Amino acid sequence: MNIKSLLLGSAAALAAVSGARAADAVVVAEPEPVEYVRICDVYGAGFYYIPGTETCLKVGGYIRYDLRTGKGGYGGLNNVTDKLDLVRANQELADARATWDAGLKDYQVANPGSTKDDYIAAGNPEPTRRAVKTNDTYFNRARAAMQLDARSETELGTLRGYMHINFDWNTVVGAGGLTDTASNMGINHAFLELGGFRIGKTDSLFASFTGYAGAVIEDDLIPYAAGKYDTQQIVYTYKSGNGFSAAVGLEAGSFANTIDSYVPHVVAGAAYTQAWGGISGVVGYDSNYEEWAGKVRLDVNASDTVSLWVMGGYGTDKNASRYFYKGWGGNWAVWGGGTVKFNKQTSFNAQVSYAENRDLAVVANIAYTIVPGFKITPEIAWTSYHTDDKVKISDGFGGMVRFQRSF
Known part of the structure; x- marks a missing residue:
């Protein structure tokens, strides 16, 4: 065998081995590009972009526990059967x-x-059960609330979808006056917004446009709208750049105040807000009873730590004494109160309410932020309730404490 043959044979063997190894080689795939969650700061803190979209989403909510007692205010469970x-x-x-x-x-x-x-x-009456003793006890509520806020920009403005759902576990009074527990789910808000329009389920504009009432928990002991102001609505809101805003809406009402024809309830309001405070007003027409009601509110920021407010309401009562836009007794009612901030963690809140039928409510609390996101609020209330003819029904004190972790 000559040198040339030896070289050619070696080359052939090496080629065969190389080909076999190439066939057995593992091909590593290129990694997929990773899309990290991006912060969306256009609408404030807490928003992030949903991956693959230009929609910003904020996930929030709170865990809350309420403990209530007494015969005034929201109160406890009173006159329950002693088991x-x-x-x-x-x-x-x-x-x-x-x-x-x-x-x-x-x-x-x-x-x-x-x-x-x-x-x-013959003098032997059939036996019956004697009266059973009753007690007063606490009302307890544990609530888990979930909030989702989705927003994106369109050629018609910001498109928004918002939902707030509550999951509650409550102590209740059941059949025979016996204490029991019950769980329930409630839709607090579920609405869409675009170009100044809002459509869906939320609180009545009659309650929300004037800022509800004070910073106390029991702010509606004398109602500034119907006792339940949930509603389906179509509302248009205009906001200028100088603090002026106006809104008009059609609402369906809720519970006993739900509309009974194709004619909706109508509500409209206007407000002017500046650094010193603001003034706002709202008027509503109840289509069920063909009644009108209105409110005017003044807010004043007396200092960096003190804010005060007063609100007055008036409503007709030709066909009904209380309806969707008038929950108070008599034609008129007034509400007023304020907040004093002692420091970043602690504030004192108070509210007084009075109606023409002599209903009176006084409420005060201390709101204390223990750590960021966790607040405890003890509150005390005194109420005196009357019929529309000014006959006293009841009065008394009540107290409650709320623990809330917001996120």
Whole structure:
């Protein structure tokens, strides 16, 4: 074998080995590009872009626990059945019934042909259960609230979708006045906004446009709208650049105040806000009862730490004394209060409300932020309620404490 043959053979062997190794080689795929979540600061803190879209989303909510007691304000659970005394009363009734049945039997043996009615007429009334004792106890509520706020920019302005859902676990009074527990879910808000329009379920413009009432929890002990101001609505809001805003809307009402024809409730308002405070007003027409109501509110920032406000309402009562836009007694009512900020963590809030029918409510609390995102608010209230004819129904004190972790 010459040198040339040896070289050619070696080259062929090397080529064969190289080809075999190439066939067995692992090909590593190029990594997919990673799209990290981007912060969206256009609408404020907490928003981020939904991956693959230009929509900004904010996820929020809170966990809340309320404990209430007393006969005033929101109050506790009052005059509930004493469960142990109920058992005893039922046993006493069973014993009395057995004795009565035995007496009836003896009576009928001694008086052949006699009936139960004859036995009762002879002075043996049929036994009944005695009155059962009642107690007062706490009202408890644990709530988990979820909020989603989605926004994006379009040629017609900001497109927004917002939802707020509450999940509650409450103590309640059930059949027979017995305490019980119940869970429920409620849609607080579910609406769309675009180009100044809002459509969906939320609070009535009659309540929200003037800023509800004060910073106390029990701000509606004398209602500044209907007792329940949830509603479906179509609202248009105009905002200028100088602090002026105006809104007009059509609303469906809720519960007993839901519209009963194709004619909606109508509401409109205007407001002017500056650094010193602001003034706002709103008027509503209830299509069910053909009644009108209106409110005017003044807010004053007395200093960096003190803010004051007062609001007055008036409503007609030709066909109904209370309706969707007038929850107070009589034609007129007034509300007023203020907030004093002691420091970044602590504030004092108070509110007084009075209606023409002599209803009166006084509420005060201390709101204390223990750590960022966690607030505790003890609150006390005194209420005096009357009929529309000014006859007293009840009065009393009530207290509550709220623990809330917001995120």
